[in-house]
Amino acid sequence: MLEALNYSFIQNAIIAGLLVSIAAGIIGSLIVVNRMVFLAGGMAHTSYGGIGIAIYFGLPIFLGATVFSIGAALLMSYLTLYQRERIDTFIGLIWACGMAIGIILVDLTPGYNVDLMSYLFGTILAVGSDDLIFMAILVAFIIVVVSLFYRDILAVSYDSEYASLRGINVKVFYTLILVLSALTVVIAIKVVGLILVIALLTIPIYIAEKLSNSLYGMMVISALLSSLFTLVGLYLSYTFNLTSGATIIIVSAMSLFMFIIYKKIRVGA
Template sequence: MLEILEYDFIQNALLAGLLISIAAGIIGSLVVVNKITFLTGGIAHSSYGGIGIAIYLGLPVLFGATVFALITAVIIAILTLNNRNRADAIIGMMWAFGMAIGIIFVDLTPGYNVDLMSYLFGSIIAVSSDDIIYMTVLDVFIVLIVMFFYKEILAVSYDSEFAKLRGINTKFFYTLILVLASLCVVAAIKAVGLILVIALLTIPTYLAEAFSNKLSQMMIISSIFASIFTLSGLVISYLYDISSGASIIISAVVILTLVKLIKRK
């Protein structure tokens, strides 16, 4: 079993899995606590537009997805800040628009031969060295921002009205959380794909809630669970030659079920 570690693509996959897990644990905790899972799902799927545009223009796919996801996050934040009751309609519109843009630009790409399935469902074994560098930069940025603004993010996440009374710019930090979520989504594309990314953000946090009583603890424990899910899914994917993204999520659901059954007993 250990001989697979000799391969460069396995080493890249393992490193990518750990990097993604750190981001997923931190941002997943914020997504769950702020109850913005659906908003994050909209950002994830709309970022497909950035993938299509990047393919058409010959740009790095993750770069295109990042720019489009960031723009989408800001637009969704602006539109939902004063229209929370219509947030589902706004997100649905952005979701469909992004997917449509991506499909159109892919269709317009001459000599197109990129496997889009790897972006929809993930292919962590196909991660390149450039992807590793990109994920590392995103991880460092996410960690630094959360550390620097931790108190403000904590206040906004648990009691936005109280935070507003204390003079905290709740609109800015609400937008910031969505922006960080969009970056995490992009980082996780290679691992589990756009379709399954929300599961990687929410399942580890759902488990971490049972073992933590502070947001910082939840982030750390969630990152550990995400690492376990990602690495075990990677092993299953390699052994049985099946999709890495689906393997990671199946592993997460199975472990979640076992832990909940054990805790109940």
């Protein structure tokens, strides 16, 4: 694969994979700790509505998906805070409507023949320079926000009642975590697609959770694991001509499987 590094699309793919891995490590940890996996899955599929809007109006895909996903995150935040008894129904409704809107708008776009698989399973090898800039900006924003409010986010994530007694606005930070999750989902679309993004946000985090004793440690380890899985997945997909996003997830899943076996053998020894 060394000769492949001379190609710009491979270089872009590697950079994109590392950027997404950093975001996935940070936000994936927050998603798991706050038990938001179902919400993140809803946002991942809802973001397809933003893709459809961008295609229909001739806007950048990332821009449309970002705005639409943030709107969905704010709506989900409101529903989970004030309509908890029906949250599964509302999330399913938002999920379905978002994808339906995207599909219909794509159908209505004159002369546009889109391959839906590219958004469902990712097209990391098609990442361009403009995409990298947008992804880098979003990742930098995520890092800055989490760094500035780390203590507050930590308190809200592990003990919201204690955080509230400390004067922390739990609702605001809960919403902030959802918005950051939406941004992470958006930048992960190019790498693994809408269908597989949840695996990227949970598998490395599960392993990291067992190897660390702090939220910060979980973020760092999961980001490193995500980077490793992404690079190995890219290598295998290039070597055997496989779909990159799916290969990255299979590598992650196999690594999780081996980790679980290792832990069981170690405990039994």
